[in-house]
Amino acid sequence: METIKNYLETMFANLPDTEETRRAKSELLSMMEDKYNELKAQGMAENAIVGTIITEFGNIDELKESLGLGKAPEPVTTVATIENITYENTEKRMLTIDEASDFAMDSALCTFIFGLGVFFCIISPAGPVFFSGFEELFGSNPLTDFISSFGVAFLFLSVAIGVGLILLSGNKKKGWEFLDEGNCGLESETEEFVKREIAENNTSQNFMFALGVGCCICSVIPVTVLGAMKIAVLESAVGPSLLFVLVGIGVFFILNSSRKVSAYQRLLSLNENTAE
Amino acid sequence: MQEISSDVIRGYNDTIILFFLREEPSYGYEISRNIKTLSENKYLIKETTLYSAFTRLEKNGYITSFSKEAENGKRRTYYQITDSGLEYYREKCEEWQLTKDVIERFISEKN
Known part of the structure; x- marks a missing residue:
């Protein structure tokens, strides 16, 4: 279970510490815990449990979006793409x-x-x-x-x-x-x-x-x-x-x-x- | 075996969740497990997808959440459907009937 907690911590490491993200984290942990307990009860090996839970965790970007953080990271990526383009363009200085x-x-x-x-x-x-x-x-x-x-x-x-x-x-x-x-x-x-x-x-x-x-x-x-x-x-x-x-x-x-x-x-x- | 595409099902995750909440309030893992059981292991909803759907549904007023202690003493967030959630569910069902009807016209067994 520690591995899963650490995994979740890592996934949330780049997210701002707001009430919403804390709630999301505890909810996700709760779900993963439930899953862990059930798989454990079924007699699944610890490693297999961790593997299953992590593969079924999903995508942190999806979560960011639903937490309204989608807007914050999104401009970052847009800026990054713009920067890439202008980077190419500054190589080619535009008059x-x-x-x-x-x-x-x-x-x-x-x-x-x-x-x-x-x-x-x-x-x-x-x-x-x-x-x-x-x-x-x-x-x-x-x-x-x-x-x-x-x-x-x-x-x-x-x-x-x-x-x-x-x-x-x-x-x-x-x-x-x-x-x-x-x-x-x-x-x-x-x-x-x-x-x-x-x-x-x-x-x-x-x-x-x-x-x-x-x-x-x-x-x-x-x-x-x-x-x-x-x-x-x-x-x-x-x-x-x-x-x-x-x-x-x-x-x-x-x-x-x-x-x-x-x-x-x-x-x-x-x-x-x-x-x- | 062909896996279900998350792109295709995305628009209906809310409907799937509301389907279970119509019966009784439920919590994250239970819903996830029910989806798995009812779909005969064909659809495993990801944790992030499920939680994202919860926040979206709650924001839109289709569900409310409350904290409740479960039998084993663990505190869980339960979700409950609202009236507008029920209405939304019915709309989505109609929408699906229409979608299914249209798409099926373009699905052929022959190559």
Whole structure:
């Protein structure tokens, strides 16, 4: 009988000590005692009795439920399952709409600054070309030397600004490195948001891209047109330098055309990886 | 031998208990033993199932409990059926007739 008492104690060990559980315990013990006495009277061996009683005891969870404790342990298991799920999800960090939008803004800004940097680098030769045009025009004298030094200064300054901006653009990517580490995904609402944004930005992307390509193609126009005009200052100074400026603008537009969409596509690709 | 599934019988444990209490007040082990005897050992109700049913029935007002000293001097909790318990029992009997009637239509000896 001691074994049975101990068994019952163990079963109740995790239950709160309330009047109801105490009553349940004493009732169950009473029933088990009755059964024990009867089986004993039938001449059953002690071990067999204990075995029978324990197998016929039932399930403590059923009891918890009827004692109104079902609600207490149940949320625990629910929490546990939620935790398991979020555990899987924190392995796969889920991005919210706000985060996706922030990421798109940051990448767009980053692309913008990068584009600007490239633009300055591309137009940098325009300086020497433009100012050396004067030298060609008026011959080499102290004044044109002085003027053409502006060109060189412009070259260096422009390259410096350009490189500076390119370096700076990388700065905005900080804080988003975790996206590269994998284990990220989008919440379903976020995915919808991102898809919608891509669709909305598609037109402006195409427009900007076309504008950029247009600028690049048109870059040769000033050189040819102004060259044909046979006006020295336009032919040797303005035309060639405009070439650089137009190419710079063109490349800037091309780079920027996809700044938001590519960021959003980047985010979508996170979910494709998740799906695998 | 095929054992009875506790899932299937769950909805009728209350009915089974009330069946015995209609006759006279009784206590846990006696009811458990009576179930075993009447079912010819085909259904052994688990202790936790039985006690859960008691608390549920009492909560719903179908039975009341009182403490009584048995012949051997042991103090036991006895359960007694109430009027609403009797009514509930009758409802459950009707429900079972309907259930049995429906289920039997889908039970075939042939394979």
